[in-house]
Amino acid sequence: MKVKLVDLNKVVEVDHNITVFDIYSTYGKELLPDALLSLINGELKDLSAKPDEGDTISLVYAGKEALEPLRHSVSHIMAQAVRRLFPESQYTIGPAIEDGFYYDFHLPRPLAPEDLPVISEEMDKIVKENLVIVAEKVSKDEAMNLFASLGQNYKVELIAEIEDEWVTLYRQGEYVDLCRGPHMPSTGKSGSFQLISIAGAYFKGDEKRPMLQRIYGTAFFTREELDGFLKQREEALKRDHRKLGKELEFFSIEDEIGAGLVLWHPKGAMIRKIIEDFWRDEHLKRGYGFVFSPHIGRESLWQTSGHLSFYSEYMYSPMEVDEQKYLIKPMNCPFAMVAYKSKTRSYKDLPLRWAELGTVYRNERSGVLHGLLRVRGFTQDDAHIFCRPDQLKDEIKNAIELAQYILETFGFHEYSIEFSVRDLENKSKYVGEEKAWEMAGEAIEQSMKELGLNYKVIEGEAKFYGPAIDIKIKDAIGRLWQCTTIQVDFNLPQRFNIIYMGPDGKEYQPVMVHRAILGSFERFFGTLIEHYSGAFPLWLSPVQVKILPVKPDISEYAENISRELKKNKIRVEVDNREEALSAKIKTAQHEQVPYMLILGKREQEVNLIAVRERRKGDLGAMDLLKFIELVKEELPSFLKE
RNA sequence: GCCGGUGUGGCUCAAUGGUAGAGCAGCUGAAUCGUAAUCAGCAGGUUGGGGGUUCAAGUCCCUUCACCGGCUCCA
Numbered sequence: 001m002k003v004k005l006v007d008l009n010k011v012v013e014v015d016h017n018i019t020v021f022d023i024y025s026t027y028g029k030e031l032l033p034d035a036l037l038s039l040i041n042g043e044l045k046d047l048s049a050k051p052d053e054g055d056t057i058s059l060v061y062a063g064k065e066a067l068e069p070l071r072h073s074v075s076h077i078m079a080q081a082v083r084r085l086f087p088e089s090q091y092t093i094g095p096a097i098e099d100g101f102y103y104d105f106h107l108p109r110p111l112a113p114e115d116l117p118v119i120s121e122e123m124d125k126i127v128k129e130n131l132v133i134v135a136e137k138v139s140k141d142e143a144m145n146l147f148a149s150l151g152q153n154y155k156v157e158l159i160a161e162i163e164d165e166w167v168t169l170y171r172q173g174e175y176v177d178l179c180r181g182p183h184m185p186s187t188g189k190s191g192s193f194q195l196i197s198i199a200g201a202y203f204k205g206d207e208k209r210p211m212l213q214r215i216y217g218t219a220f221f222t223r224e225e226l227d228g229f230l231k232q233r234e235e236a237l238k239r240d241h242r243k244l245g246k247e248l249e250f251f252s253i254e255d256e257i258g259a260g261l262v263l264w265h266p267k268g269a270m271i272r273k274i275i276e277d278f279w280r281d282e283h284l285k286r287g288y289g290f291v292f293s294p295h296i297g298r299e300s301l302w303q304t305s306g307h308l309s310f311y312s313e314y315m316y317s318p319m320e321v322d323e324q325k326y327l328i329k330p331m332n333c334p335f336a337m338v339a340y341k342s343k344t345r346s347y348k349d350l351p352l353r354w355a356e357l358g359t360v361y362r363n364e365r366s367g368v369l370h371g372l373l374r375v376r377g378f379t380q381d382d383a384h385i386f387c388r389p390d391q392l393k394d395e396i397k398n399a400i401e402l403a404q405y406i407l408e409t410f411g412f413h414e415y416s417i418e419f420s421v422r423d424l425e426n427k428s429k430y431v432g433e434e435k436a437w438e439m440a441g442e443a444i445e446q447s448m449k450e451l452g453l454n455y456k457v458i459e460g461e462a463k464f465y466g467p468a469i470d471i472k473i474k475d476a477i478g479r480l481w482q483c484t485t486i487q488v489d490f491n492l493p494q495r496f497n498i499i500y501m502g503p504d505g506k507e508y509q510p511v512m513v514h515r516a517i518l519g520s521f522e523r524f525f526g527t528l529i530e531h532y533s534g535a536f537p538l539w540l541s542p543v544q545v546k547i548l549p550v551k552p553d554i555s556e557y558a559e560n561i562s563r564e565l566k567k568n569k570i571r572v573e574v575d576n577r578e579e580a581l582s583a584k585i586k587t588a589q590h591e592q593v594p595y596m597l598i599l600g601k602r603e604q605e606v607n608l609i610a611v612r613e614r615r616k617g618d619l620g621a622m623d624l625l626k627f628i629e630l631v632k633e634e635l636p637s638f639l640k641e
Numbered sequence: 642g643c644c645g646g647u648g649u650g651g652c653u654c655a656a657u658g659g660u661a662g663a664g665c666a667g668c669u670g671a672a673u674c675g676u677a678a679u680c681a682g683c684a685g686g687u688u689g690g691g692g693g694u695u696c697a698a699g700u701c702c703c704u705u706c707a708c709c710g711g712c713u714c715c716a
Contacts, residue, residue, distance in 0.1 A: 102711095110645060199711030200644025207713055211644050214711070242708095246652080255689075255707055314715085360716090365642045366707090368714065380716065470716095482716055519716040550675055578673080586677035600675060610676085618676060 003051050006039075006058035007031060020057055021047045021185075028059075035059040036066050036189055037182050044069060046135050046182045062191070062221040071096035073133065073184040074123075074193045074219040079103045080175035081122035082215070091177070092154040092203060092212060099229070099478070100218025104201050106154065111213050116195040119215070123193070130188030131173040135181055143167045143178060150176075154203065192226040193219035239476035241529035242371040248534050248591065250525075251372065260369045260376030262522055270542035270571070271528075272521055276357065278409070279381055279518070281638065286402060288353040288383060293335030295359060299325040304495055305334040306431075310464055314362045332358035333489075333514055336384035337496040340510075345500040350510060351387035351395055357521075358382045372526030373481050379521045385513040386493075388500070389439060392511050396469070396486060397447035399515045403471055403484040406517050409636065411531060412473050416480060417453055419444060420468045423460030430464050431491050440488035440511075441467050465491030476530040483519035483527070488512075535592040535614070538634045545631070546593040547574040548584040550600030557604045561597065561624060568628050589614060595631070 004011045008028050020038040024031055037060040038045045044060065051057055060066050075094035078101075082089055086107055094103030138146075140159055146169075147155035155178055159167060170179045172187050184190065194217060201214040220226040237243075245251045250268030253261065264272060280290070299318055302308045307315065311330060318325040329335070336354055345352070359379045368374050387395050407415060421441060422430055430437070444467055448455055455469070462468060471484035489512045499507040518524035528536075538544055545565055549558045558574050565572040573593075575584045581598065588596050596612040603610055603621060611619040611627055622630075632640060 113646070197710055198645060201712045202643080205713065207643070211712075213644075216711080253708095259707065362715085365714070367642060367644095367712085369708090374715070378716070485716070516716065523716055548676090551673055553673080580674050580679060581676065582674090583678050584676095589677055596676085598676065602675080612676060 001053035003054070004056045006056060016053075017050055019048045019050055020045070020059075023051075023057070024059065031059055034061050036061060036184055037069055044182050046133075047185045048135055049182070067221070068096045069182050070184060070189075070191055070221065071101040071219045072179075072181075073187075074190050074217065075101035075103045076133075076170065076172065076175070076177055076179070076183070077123050077126050077187055077190055077193075078119065078195070078215060078217060079105070079177065080126055080172065080187075081119050082107075083175060084122055085119060090152055090154050093158070094177075100196065100216060102201075102214050102216045104203070104212040104214045106210070107213050111198045111215070113198065116198070116215070120193075120195050123190075126173070126187050127190050128188075129173065130186050131175075132186050133170060133172045133183045135183070136169045136171060137166050138169055140165060140167055143169060146176070147178070191219050191221040192223045193217055194226060194230065233477065236476040236478075239530045239533045240371075241373075241475075241526040244529050244534040245372065245526075248529075250529065253371070253375075258376070259366065260364060260374070262372060262375055262377065267542040268525065271536065271540055272525065274540055275518070275521070275524075278638065279406070282402070282406065283353075283355045283383075286353075286398065288355040291336065291339060291354045291356045293329075293332055293339070293356065293358060295361075296326045296328050297335065299327055301334050301338070302327050305331075305337070305492060306465075306495055307331065307334070314364065316361060316363050328361045329358075330360050330362045332356055332360060332380065332382045333384060333492060333512075334496070337492055337498060337512075340384075340386055340498050341496060345386070345498075345510075347388060347500050347502050347508070350500060351385055351391050353383060353385045353395075355381070355383040372522045372529075373475065375520075375522050378523065380516045381518045381521065381524075382514070382516050385515065386498070386500075386510045387513070388508070389511055392440070392488070392513070393443040393447050395513055396443055396488070397450060399486045399513065399517075400447060400451055400453070400469065403486070403515075403517045407471070407473070407484070409638075410528060411537070412527075414474070415483075416472045417448075417455040418461065418470045418472065419448065419455050419457045420461030420463075420470055421457060421459055422462045422467070426460070430462065432465065432494075433490075436490040437467065440490070444469055444486075444488065463487055463489070465489045473527050473531075475527055481519075481523055481527055483524055484515075484517050485519065486513065486515040489514055538594045538631065539636055539639055541592070541594050542571065543573045543591065543593050544570050545572040545595045545597060546588045546591070547572060547597045547599060548581060548588065549574070549576065550581050550598065552576070552578060554599050554601065554604060558599050561599065561609060564624060565628070568632075570628070570631055585612070595627075597627075 001016055002011055002013055003023065005027060012027055014023050021032070035047060038047055038049055039058045039060050040049060040051050040055050044065065072095065075096065079091045079094055082105055083091065088108045090106040092104040094101065140162060144156050144159050147159065159178060167178060168181060170177050170181060170183055196216040196218060199214045199216065200211045203209040203212055218229060220229060245268070248267060249265050251265055252263050254263060257263065307330065315330050316328050318327050357379050359377065361377045364374060364376050385395050422437065466488040468485055468487040470482050472480040472482050474480055493509050493512050498510060500510050502508045547558050547562055549555055555576060562572050562574050575588065577584065585596060592614060594614055598610040598612060608621040609624055609627060610621045613619055
């Protein structure tokens with residue numbers, strides 16, 4: 001048969017059932033020593049893969065496209081090491097992931113951090129042994145018998161679920177694993193790796209199954225790349241909002257108050273106020289009105305909304321008031337429904353866009369709390385939009401555009417958009433008529449299409465009452481956190497029986513869109529701190545200018561300058577400590593204050609100020625008015641008059 | 642909630658089962674200083690809480706709370 005060898009730029013005639021390795025042994029021996037994988041018709045394969053008639057083949061070397069197979073191969077080496085150290089262990093799955101790989105084991109005893117170097121040492125041995133990695137195609141039955149005889153029940157279960165008649169086994173020395181591949185040609189080709197951490201993980205993510213032990217690791221082709229990765233990870237930890245939030249006095253979460261309950265300190269609260277002001281102005285511009293609602297409400301309200309049956313595990317226990325049960329709100333929506341119902345609405349009133357900074361409380365399970373990013377009490381930048389079906393698409397579009405504008409304004413240029421739809425195989429999880437779901441889904445898809453957005457469709461992620469668009473942003477170490485959510489809901493309008501009068505004098509049911517742009521102030525603030533590493537841009541900085549008098553005797557001049565800046569709505573602080581100038585600068589630098597004004601006799605005599613910028617350093621002396629102009633120039637346009 | 646780990650002054654960290662200590666921050670005083678730390682002194686602790694083992698517990702055991710890394714779940 002004929003195959004095309006791309007890297008030799010020729011078509012050659014070879015036997016059937018011959019491996020890529022053998023083909024190149026004949027036609028391009030000099031290419032083989034560094035080759036790790038093959039690329040057949042654009043698909044990564046083993047070097048030992050057997051091409052078919054007419055296939056296009058090239059060799060793959062150390063590099064980006066081989067990184068995933070490398071990591072996957074290293075995960076096998078790790079599993080082999082664990083099997084050697086714990087012969088009673090069962091191994092389950094061990095894929096490559098974004099930053100490395102993991103493998104899940106069922107072990108006779110819990111792993112401790114001290115086990116990692118031991119495992120890593122054993123891995124080094126396996127690398128040194130340079131075992132050839134061999135792929136082998138066997139029938140499902142054969143594979144199941146093999147793993148059953150090895151006592152590997154998890155593997156047997158995994159094989160049973162495979163639909164194909166044939167499965168691939170990979171062997172290296174005494175180790176055999178069920179795997180799709182492809183893999184490195186031998187254990188000697190494993191680059192530089194590092195075991196990172198131990199964690200618990202449920203088999204197949206199922207809480208009802210026993211918990212397995214997961215080992216995370218990573219691998220790169222070179223030591224330098226690995227070191228770079230580890231270094232970067234270390235740097236990212238310095239951006240952790242929990243660390244910066246404490247250092248910069250933005251917020252705290254105190255044992256004395258309770259887990260997941262946030263204290264906003266003055267500096268953090270100032271940033272929140274600036275965000276809120278911007279948020280309100282932007283909503284006003286876009287035709288929103290504002291509402292507020294109470295923190296608690298009668299139990300019956302939550303019966304009507306359906307939260308008691310669908311959401312009760314997250315709700316705090318009721319409190320008794322006048323022999324009535326009241327619940328603290330986990331969501332704002334029922335209040336908006338009741339407000340809507342307070343009078344008869346006309347089709348001419350719609351759309352109604354009601355925005356609300358609503359503080360909600362959810363009893364999140366203890367293990368999921370995480371700084372500001374996952375808390376038990378938080379304020380949503382919520383809104384409920386009531387509209388006619390024919391307005392739905394535009395309302396969704398407006399909401400997406402608003403989200404994009406706001407996220408971009410805060411410097412988030414990378415975010416992941418997800419379209420959460422029903423799990424079609426399990427429709428009983430959802431309420432509402434088929435037609436309504438279709439209409440909502442179409443409206444969402446159409447608006448995203450019109451906006452030209454790239455998005456991922458996530459099946460089974462829809463809310464029980466309707467499909468949603470979710471936008472996720474990243475924290476310092478790349479974990480995604482949901483901020484924006486836009487959800488179409490036809491359940492609540494029905495449950496609360498809200499209507500509007502149509503032009504024909506008949507009653508119709510409005511569609512409701514729930515949406516939050518920032519998501520919650522807590523979570524958004526947390527990611528924002530990490531995004532800017534605590535060095536907020538001028539417009540968001542709680543203190544924009546810090547005045548540093550060189551000597552205390554200059555304080556009157558300093559106060560005058562301070563007053564003048566405040567008149568210009570510039571947030572300013574004076575460092576009146578009896579400290580050396582360099583100490584004051586150090587403090588201000590640590591506080592990430594954008595501008596420092598150094599005032600001494602020299603400046604006072606000529607009525608100037610010496611300006612220091614936090615990154616550029618000394619900008620020299622200038623006139624106060626010029627400085628004010630400079631500051632105003634740096635503000636975003638929506639803050640300039 | 643589950644698995645593993647960690648809890649020592651406000652912060653960062655010491656302390657073989659044998660007298661809880663340092664630096665920074667704070668306070669007091671001195672120094673009056675020009676672009677990333679002036680000097681000295683003082684104060685600050687039921688070692689997360691509770692229970693146990695021991696002549697003796699920060700250290701060992703149990704329990705509880707919180708935090709960290711994950712899993713599951715979510716804004």
